[in-house]
Amino acid sequence: MTITEEGVITPGTPAEIIHYGWEVYRRSQQVPFPQDPEAAGTLMRAQSRLWHQAAPFACVSLYAPGVGPDLEGIRKAAADVIAAVGGCCGAEAAAFASGQDRSAAA
Numbered sequence: 353m354t355i356t357e358e359g360v361i362t363p364g365t366p367a368e369i370i371h372y373g374w375e376v377y378r379r380s381q382q383v384p385f386p387q388d389p390e391a392a393g394t395l396m397r398a399q400s401r402l403w404h405q406a407a408p409f410a411c412v413s414l415y416a417p418g419v420g421p422d423l424e425g426i427r428k429a430a431a432d433v434i435a436a437v438g439g440c441c442g443a444e445a446a447a448f449a450s451g452q453d454r455s456a457a458a
Contacts (some may be wrong), residue, residue, distance in 0.1 A: 353368045353372070358366060358387070361450065361451050361452060363427075366421065366423055368403060369421075369426055369427060370406055370409045370410055370421055370426060371407035371410070371434050372430060372451075373402060373405065373426040373427070373429065374407070374408070374410035375451060376402065376414060376430040376433050376434060376450060377399060377402045377403055377407075377430075377433065378452070379400070379449045379450075379451065380399055380402075380433050380434075380436075380437050380449040381396070381428055382448070382450065383437055383441050383445045383449055384445075386440040386441060386442065388440070389439035392440070394436050394438065394439070395433075395436045395440050395441075396420055396435045397436075398429070398432045398435075398436035399433055399436075401429045401432065401433075402426070402429035402430055402432070402433045403427045405421070405422060405426045405429045406420075406421075408426070408432075409421045412456040414450045430446075432444045433449065434446050436451045439451040
């Protein structure tokens with residue numbers, strides 16, 4: 353995993369992509385939920401897409417042998433969650449969800 357001076361995290365290997373996607377999902381769950389129903393729906397849909405992409409490969413009990421992860425789908429879903437958190441909850445919350453506030457271990 354690469355972390356730039358600005359704190360931008362870029363996962364490289366398949367395991368890092370899956371791990372980062374799962375961390376974005378987990379951290380987005382810790383952000384105060386938006387009160388606006390439209391914003392809440394946007395965030396929930398983004399979180400759901402990421403969960404469905406990453407969970408089967410992040411949790412051994414959900415893993416289906418012979419089925420590989422959609423790494424690009426996980427990357428996109430993680431970016432969508434970060435964007436949804438930013439749009440609904442602000443830049444500081446997005447930095448937390450993405451780990452780019454430097455509070456996440458790489």
